Amino acid sequence: MLVLEDIVKRFGTHLALDGVSMEVPQGKVFGLLGPNGAGKTTLIRIITRITGPDSGKVLFNGTAMTDADASRLGYLPEERGLYKKMKVGEQALYLARLKGMEKTEATRKLKEWFARWEMDGWWNKKVEELSKGMAQKVQFITTVLHGPKLLILDEPFSGFDPVNAELVRQEILRLRDEGVTVMLSTHNMGSVEELCDHIALIDHSKVMLSGSVREVRQRFSEATYRVDYKGNKVAFADALSFHGELLDHNEAEGLSIARVKLLHNSTVNQVLSAILPAVQVQGVHEEVPRMHDIFIRAVGAKETRPAAAEMTE
Amino acid sequence: MGKIGLIIWREFITRVRKPSFLIMTVLGPLLIVGGIALVVYLGMQESGAQNIVVIDKAGLLTNKLKETDDIKFYYEPADMSDSVFKASPYSAMVEVNPLVLENNTIQLFYKALPSLSTQNYLSSEIEKVIEKEKLRVNQVDPEVYQRIKTALKVQLFDIDKAGKRSYDQAKAGIGFAFGYLIFIFIFLYGVQVMRGVMEEKQNRVVEVLISSVKPFQLMMGKIIGIALVGLTQFLLWILLTSVLTTVGMSFAKDQISASALEQAGPQVSTQLQGQLGQGLETGEDGDANEQLSMVMDIWNDMPIAAILGLFLFYFLGGYLLYSSMFAAVGAAVDSETDTQQFMLPITLPMMLSIFIAQTAVYNPDGPAVFWCSIIPFTSPVVMMIRIAMGNAFEHPWELALSMGLLIATFIFTTWLAGRIYRTGILMYGKKVTWKEMGKWLFYRG
Numbered sequence: 001m002l003v004l005e006d007i008v009k010r011f012g013t014h015l016a017l018d019g020v021s022m023e024v025p026q027g028k029v030f031g032l033l034g035p036n037g038a039g040k041t042t043l044i045r046i047i048t049r050i051t052g053p054d055s056g057k058v059l060f061n062g063t064a065m066t067d068a069d070a071s072r073l074g075y076l077p078e079e080r081g082l083y084k085k086m087k088v089g090e091q092a093l094y095l096a097r098l099k100g101m102e103k104t105e106a107t108r109k110l111k112e113w114f115a116r117w118e119m120d121g122w123w124n125k126k127v128e129e130l131s132k133g134m135a136q137k138v139q140f141i142t143t144v145l146h147g148p149k150l151l152i153l154d155e156p157f158s159g160f161d162p163v164n165a166e167l168v169r170q171e172i173l174r175l176r177d178e179g180v181t182v183m184l185s186t187h188n189m190g191s192v193e194e195l196c197d198h199i200a201l202i203d204h205s206k207v208m209l210s211g212s213v214r215e216v217r218q219r220f221s222e223a224t225y226r227v228d229y230k231g232n233k234v235a236f237a238d239a240l241s242f243h244g245e246l247l248d249h250n251e252a253e254g255l256s257i258a259r260v261k262l263l264h265n266s267t268v269n270q271v272l273s274a275i276l277p278a279v280q281v282q283g284v285h286e287e288v289p290r291m292h293d294i295f296i297r298a299v300g301a302k303e304t305r306p307a308a309a310e311m312t313e
Numbered sequence: 314m315g316k317i318g319l320i321i322w323r324e325f326i327t328r329v330r331k332p333s334f335l336i337m338t339v340l341g342p343l344l345i346v347g348g349i350a351l352v353v354y355l356g357m358q359e360s361g362a363q364n365i366v367v368i369d370k371a372g373l374l375t376n377k378l379k380e381t382d383d384i385k386f387y388y389e390p391a392d393m394s395d396s397v398f399k400a401s402p403y404s405a406m407v408e409v410n411p412l413v414l415e416n417n418t419i420q421l422f423y424k425a426l427p428s429l430s431t432q433n434y435l436s437s438e439i440e441k442v443i444e445k446e447k448l449r450v451n452q453v454d455p456e457v458y459q460r461i462k463t464a465l466k467v468q469l470f471d472i473d474k475a476g477k478r479s480y481d482q483a484k485a486g487i488g489f490a491f492g493y494l495i496f497i498f499i500f501l502y503g504v505q506v507m508r509g510v511m512e513e514k515q516n517r518v519v520e521v522l523i524s525s526v527k528p529f530q531l532m533m534g535k536i537i538g539i540a541l542v543g544l545t546q547f548l549l550w551i552l553l554t555s556v557l558t559t560v561g562m563s564f565a566k567d568q569i570s571a572s573a574l575e576q577a578g579p580q581v582s583t584q585l586q587g588q589l590g591q592g593l594e595t596g597e598d599g600d601a602n603e604q605l606s607m608v609m610d611i612w613n614d615m616p617i618a619a620i621l622g623l624f625l626f627y628f629l630g631g632y633l634l635y636s637s638m639f640a641a642v643g644a645a646v647d648s649e650t651d652t653q654q655f656m657l658p659i660t661l662p663m664m665l666s667i668f669i670a671q672t673a674v675y676n677p678d679g680p681a682v683f684w685c686s687i688i689p690f691t692s693p694v695v696m697m698i699r700i701a702m703g704n705a706f707e708h709p710w711e712l713a714l715s716m717g718l719l720i721a722t723f724i725f726t727t728w729l730a731g732r733i734y735r736t737g738i739l740m741y742g743k744k745v746t747w748k749e750m751g752k753w754l755f756y757r758g
Binding site: 012045048050051067070071073075076077078079080081082083084085086094095097098099139142 | 316319320323327513520521522525526527739741
């Protein structure tokens with residue numbers, strides 16, 4: 001769907017993007033991650049042809065992206081706003097027509113969306129009368145109204161309360177199921193886990209990490225398992241011996257919870273067969289790293305503390 | 314409608330729909346006409362009845378001054394002390410010294426300064442009486458005096474325009490008015506362009522728009538849309554003003570002719586009135602005729618269509634030249650307070666053009682005027698004066714050069730501004746310097 005090949009962009013002496021390549025597969029939600037100032041916005045602006053790369057290629061459906069392609073994208077910028085003095089309906093119509101929609105069709109579709117998102121009665125309100133969340137809803141609608149095949153959403157959840165954030169999340173999944181490719185740039189790692197099929201992580205103007213979410217998690221997985229059991233802790237530790245290392249251990253209401261790291265390429269089965277005679281096993285779960293941890297580990301916890309702080313928002 | 318058409322339409326309709334546009338449309342002509350009317354009214358208006366006491370020790374004037382409804386004369390043969398005058402019901406006191414026949418001087422004391430028309434009336438009345446007295450003293454026959462007296466009129470002719478009287482000063486005035494209109498228009502609407510760009514940048518609409526349209530389209534759409542707002546406003550002003558002045562003029566005309574009739578009494582012979590008269594009431598008809606024929610002469614002499622066409626050209630050319638720069642400034646800064654440093658280089662040539670235009674009225678052939686009428690940053694204002702005076706038509710290559718340069722320059726500044734604009738609108742929180750802006754010019758698009 002969208003392929004970036006070796007994109008380089010320089011602002012004066014500052015190298016904003018240094019040979020960035022990635023592939024966004026059709027009909028998936030693709031997470032573009034990275035700390036502030038990593039070059040995400042610059043990359044998005046290159047894809048949307050707001051600015052051009054110094055070198056490198058942007059391929060859209062196999063051919064070089066044109067202005068016409070770019071103007072058909074749906075782009076929700078991180079820094080976004082509306083004309084405060086304009087009426088909601090008029091403004092949405094204006095934005096839709098700038099995207100090339102016919103007036104009657106745009107009006108019809110807008111009315112549909114307004115009805116679906118329970119926004120009847122907003123049409124003749126001025127934007128300045130809306131709350132921030134309401135304005136964000138209008139903005140999301142105007143981004144997707146013209147039915148773009150590629151949707152680029154930069155922090156789409158900011159400014160939404162949990163109810164409306166869920167509304168938007170469902171909408172993104174619905175669009176994906178209809179075959180729309182979504183590029184999602186966010187600091188909200190929770191939503192990355194819920195929504196994204198693939199990710200790319202940019203830091204210091206380079207792609208540090210990319211692939212499907214499952215694959216990335218596997219890569220960062222450290223073969224750590226949570227074992228819930230009933231029985232003697234010493235017997236459990238002894239039984240583990242060669243196959244695994246006990247990382248930590250908790251006991252609550254007669255149930256012991258142990259975190260175990262497998263050693264010497266042992267399998268879960270081997271561990272189980274070793275401990276089964278010693279204790280009563282209640283459950284075994286692989287501990288897959290959370291995107292949050294992956295982000296911090298990939299970027300390096302020390303220098304990205306501000307970014308990490310923002311992620312918890 | 315293309316995208317740029319949509320942008321133009323939005324810029325136009327949102328501004329025209331604003332209550333302030335309607336208010337300005339109505340208020341503008343009212344202010345213009347009202348201002349003129351106020352000046353005329355104040356000039357004509359008497360501050361109530363004037364009872365003027367004339368201290369006439371030599372008996373030169375007694376009972377010889379003609380009174381009007383508002384101006385009454387009383388005569389005293391002896392001096393009146395200041396305190397007595399202050400306590401008296403008289404509003405003003407004229408002291409006529411017997412030496413007046415030699416030194417032509419009288420003194421006017423007043424409690425409240427009489428209006429200019431009262432002063433003029435007073436001096437012309439006294440002048441007439443004294444002149445008669447002098448004729449009598451010098452034993453000159455008034456008939457003879459009439460033949461001798463000379464009111465010299467200088468008629469100006471430009472040798473290149475055989476047989477036609479020249480009204481260069483009046484034409485220069487008309488040219489200045491056109492130039493001034495251009496100046497006002499550029500400033501008023503150029504600043505609106507800047508504000509509009511800044512608004513879009515501040516509330517981040519531009520981020521949304523920029524994915525649908527090119528920055529250059531956005532900038533040009535705004536510039537053209539606002540130009541249309543300005544033209545619409547001007548058109549409405551011209552319409553309303555002409556309606557108002559027509560109504561106002563016919564009303565004023567009735568007033569003036571009535572008062573002129575009243576003032577022209579039967580005592581003074583109309584001939585004498587015409588010859589001696591420099592006062593307000595005398596020669597009213599003569600002046601009016603003179604002025605009318607002058608207006609007709611100027612009208613016939615000036616190629617009106619060409620002037621209006623060129624006015625429109627310089628009007629739009631100047632606006633396009635400056636508004637693109639205003640747009641670039643709006644795009645470069647984060648808030649209105651930061652605009653100052655970038656505004657100066659824009660406003661300076663504008664101010665200069667108005668100063669040069671003022672000198673051009675008196676000296677249209679000077680070198681400063683020549684250069685400023687060629688240089689595109691000042692030519693829209695300065696060239697209008699040369700056009701109105703006909704001077705520009707005598708040097709067609711200069712006019713062509715000026716027009717060509719203006720077109721070339723506004724294309725260049727628009728291109729330049731476009732490059733600053735597209736980088737500036739997406740740049741926040743950065744204190745922009747000239748150097749920084751210079752770098753933006755060379756970023757790849």
